[in-house]
Amino acid sequence: MRKALWSGFVTATVCAVTVGLAAQTPPQTPPSSSASPAGKSITLSGCVEKAPAEAGAAAATAPPAFILADAAPAGSASGTVGTSGGAKPASKYRLDADAAKLTPHVGHKVEITGTVDDMASSATPASGATASTAAGPKLKVDSVKMIAASCS
Numbered sequence: 001m002r003k004a005l006w007s008g009f010v011t012a013t014v015c016a017v018t019v020g021l022a023a024q025t026p027p028q029t030p031p032s033s034s035a036s037p038a039g040k041s042i043t044l045s046g047c048v049e050k051a052p053a054e055a056g057a058a059a060a061t062a063p064p065a066f067i068l069a070d071a072a073p074a075g076s077a078s079g080t081v082g083t084s085g086g087a088k089p090a091s092k093y094r095l096d097a098d099a100a101k102l103t104p105h106v107g108h109k110v111e112i113t114g115t116v117d118d119m120a121s122s123a124t125p126a127s128g129a130t131a132s133t134a135a136g137p138k139l140k141v142d143s144v145k146m147i148a149a150s151c152s
Contacts, residue, residue: 041142043113044093046071047151048105048144051094066095066102068139070151074111090136097141109148114141 051065069092095102096117117138 041113041115042139043074043111044068044071044139045074045109045111045147046093047109048095048102048107050106064099064103066097066099066106067136068093068095068110068112092136093139094136095141096138097144101141101144105144105146107151108146109151111145111147112139112141113143114139116140 046068047070049067049069051067071091071093093116095112096114117140
């Protein structure tokens with residue numbers, strides 16, 4: 001009887017220690033590419049442009065739309081992307097921010113930090129792509145910093 005209790009105690013202790021050690025080991029994650037999955041914060045540099053106006057009655061009441069053109073990961077030269085086999089980020093992003101935040105930066109080279117909304121870019125209307133969906137994935141803007149007064 002004592003031998004059975006002692007054996008059960010040792011087994012329970014070994015299991016508890018194993019579970020404790022496994023919980024302390026951080027999970028292995030693959031290195032991230034420069035193309036950000038949805039919900040991950042990214043920083044891009046590029047030029048803020050007003051999006052072309054869409055036709056229709058709804059477009060007349062809609063707030064102005066903005067695009068980040070010539071987008072590249074911040075800190076890299078324009079047009080070059082330092083990926084190591086990862087997906088290439090889009091060159092244009094539809095910007096989701098208050099117009100008052102973006103209007104002063106139209107025509108400027110900026111650095112924008114935000115999150116990519118892949119759901120918005122994958123849903124296209126049945127009648128085809130509109131000007132806003134043709135611009136690329138939607139970037140929800142958290143912050144804007146001017147880098148240069150012009151985009152040249």
